[in-house]
């Protein structure tokens with residue numbers, strides 16, 4: 374790693390309507406360096422890097438590449454200066470090959486593509502930087518991890534010397550992350566500058582040379598990765614002390630409250646999503662479902678909530694068959710559901726906080742009048758829940774769409790838990806929340822476990838699953854391919870199962 378900055382951002386500010394996303398931020402990285410950009414959701418990481426790659430023009434500040442001032446008007450300008458970004462959502466053409474995608478949009482692409490030669494170049498870049506991918510495969514045939522490799526190859530082929538990767542590990546399994554880190558090291562060894570955007574402390578500590586922390590749009594610090602602890606980094610990220618330990622009593626499961634046997638269901642494209650999936654959750658335990666996104670997690674939650682039909686098998690709640698029961702009957706049977714999509718499925722954005730908090734309860738006494746909701750009772754109940762769950766809202770009458778993600782999640786949890794369920798399905802309950810709100814949600818889940826609720830937790834965060842779950846059920850292609858006690862399960866085994874490998878028990 375040399376001390377020459379490959380790029381330098383000086384006093385960058387970027388404003389969106391109502392938000393100062395970057396507030397006078399300075400940030401530089403050296404050639405051959407892996408520099409992590411760390412911050413909570415909304416800290417301004419993606420915005421800052423979108424300025425560096427020419428997608429946004431800053432409202433103030435300067436940008437230098439190799440010591441010379443630049444003024445990018447488009448990503449094309451940036452790539453000409455050697456700056457390339459791999460976004461969180463890939464931009465590949467699904468029905469074209471890997472090689473065609475790498476060439477796509479290049480101005481000097483020859484009219485007739487010399488495919489064998491180009492494919493060989495793609496293969497060469499792949500081999501040099503440990504990015505294994507078949508140059509002739511169609512994009513739609515590739516896993517998400519492979520598609521990410523294509524995006525990186527595309528940037529390298531365009532001559533990027535500065536590569537920005539926005540939360541790249543979010544879509545990868547643990548073994549894929551190992552391979553991906555090797556790619557980063559090889560790119561850095563070849564003199565490239567890597568900006569690795571992340572909010573995951575473990576990853577940042579294991580791969581970065583230096584770490585720059587953003588908080589609330591502002592630069593907090595840039596530190597060398599030596600003698601750092603997770604706690605130090607977390608407090609810089611959040612601005613206060615963070616506790617990682619969760620108090621958890623020993624696992625004492627009770628009766629089987631939720632039982633799925635051989636359940637089958639289709640996804641939205643009418644393709645099989647659950648393929649004879651069997652799973653049981655007992656009272657007083659948390660079963661964590663680990664899996665790569667898109668392996669049937671959403672459909673699993675939805676068949677339990679009763680909002681997706683099953684095409685085979687059976688579902689029982691507290692011993693009662695609910696296989697074909699409508700959602701309301703499931704609620705009455707004791708099922709609570711914290712859905713993945715908080716604003717569309719989870720809440721009614723135009724209704725007030727108070728009305729949203731009552732959405733479940735008004736179907737039952739005492740809130741259910743014959744024709745009208747008992748307004749006053751509803752207000753009182755809302756005030757109680759707002760205080761108990763610490764929901765930050767100007768008033769109970771505020772429309773719920775005005776709440777931040779963390780507060781909307783607290784509202785949904787408050788509503789679901791106040792119905793005193795027997796079974797709680799929590800789909801990605803801390804996704805997108807900051808550390809403070811995450812801690813709170815996890816604490817609430819553990820409290821419900823103490824009360825004897827059977828909890829099914831879907832999460833993409835393995836750390837969260839290991840911290841909360843009593844059992845870890847690994848889902849792969851619509852089946853549970855492993856069911857392990859959390860206290861003896863190891864990350865490697867879970868990772869292999871997530872990738873669809875056979876593992877000796």
Ligand SMILES: Nc1ncnc2c1ncn2[C@@H]1O[C@H](COP(=O)(O)OP(=O)(O)O)[C@@H](O)[C@H]1O
Nearest residue numbers: 389392394412413414415416417418419420421
């Ligand atoms: N295109 C946009 N329009 C309006 N606001 C935006 C836009 N992109 C980001 N923001 C806002 O800017 C802030 C920083 O967002 P972002 O850079 O995406 O953060 P991070 O990547 O650290 O999660 C957030 O408050 C976000 O809501």
Ligand SMILES: [Mg+2]
Nearest residue numbers: 418419420539
């Ligand atoms: Mg971002």
